[in-house]
Amino acid sequence: MKFVDEYRNADLGRALSAQIRAIVEPGRQYKVMEVCGGHTHTIYKYGVDDLLPENVELVHGPGCPVCVIPMGRVDDGIAVAKVPGVIFTCFGDMMRVPGSLGTLLEAKAAGADVRMVYSPLDALRIAKQNPDRDVVFFAIGFETTAPSTALTLMRAKAEGVRNFFCFCNHVTIVPPLRALLESPDLRLDGFIGPGHVSTVVGALPFEFIPKDYGKPVAISGFEPLDLLQSVYMVLLQLAEGRCEVENQYARVVPYGGNERALQVISEVFELRPHFEWRGLGFISHSGLKLSRAYAAFDAELRYEVPGIRVADPKACQCGEVLKGVIKPWECKVFGTACTPETPIGTCMVSSEGACAAYYNYGRFARERVVA
């Protein structure tokens, strides 16, 4: 299949693996963070880490949009969903994310009208079909998803839809990366840059990583050979003493990003002064809210939103997982009290969560099969 088969070739994978082994220094430990949850899943689905030398460790980053939503924002969403007459819409993953008072799925079971959608456009369609009811969309995601919400709100405005509202939880990728790089908990040698976010923002926003922190970056695609090649590119930079942003995913990611997508984001959204991230706390200028021009669609202005900060359950270590400080199997409740069927933390809920990847692909312990 075009765009797929050529990136899953086992012989090429073994050849890349050999090239990686040839350039790493024996005795040196390498830690490379893959920022995106989609990458984490590819790594474990295809056993990419088993093709790496033992002294090359992949560390999982905060790039899963569901995982970084704090419990308080889930509670806020549930509060809006329980307003009489409201139809509350969200992506499927979000329905199962626990807040302190339960999940949206449980709120639905208790009588709230919560509906799963595949896109903001689906939510707008529901609003047009139900003109006598308010329809709220729980918007989450990084710069990859923000254009979808923005275009839908522009469409709603152009069509004069007055019963469609957005509970905005969009976030941006650069501030948490800077926060991680400033963290004393973590020593990283380089980054596998997020492919889909970069489709929108391009490679330019990641230039601060080599310039300010001296770490190499390779923006990567999502097939196994993409990731192996990206690891090789990061390690080659280290071996050659270089430090720059390279674009392995050049077949999809333009260096300057998608100009039109960036325009619609800046038209519909503006930066919040600060936004809370699960595990990372409040990070300045890391979240988006609706701009003044779209205030009429802002669910946080339309409804009373509690806005109470809620601490994660003590047993849950999603925060440490999201910061790459521990591996999922090191969490006390991983695979026992916390499973995809009965998740305690967001990282086990989302299809992009690191804990879900480890669980679904049988990584329950430290052992790995090094080829």
Added chain:
Amino acid sequence: MRVLSISDDGLALCIPDEDSGSEPADEPVEVQIDLVSPVMPGDELLVHAGVALLRLGGGSVRSEAVA
């Protein structure tokens, strides 16, 4: 996703590629194409959350490092 048709209100009816992991699988879905227009039936699009982010080229693709 592959474009089947374009509607008057600027949406593209698209069918997911096999093995793409898209949901709902095998059902045509409406996609916003404002970011990649003009789009023609038969075009292949990279779609995320109902929006086409990129029109994929028709020829073979390859990865290349650009420093």
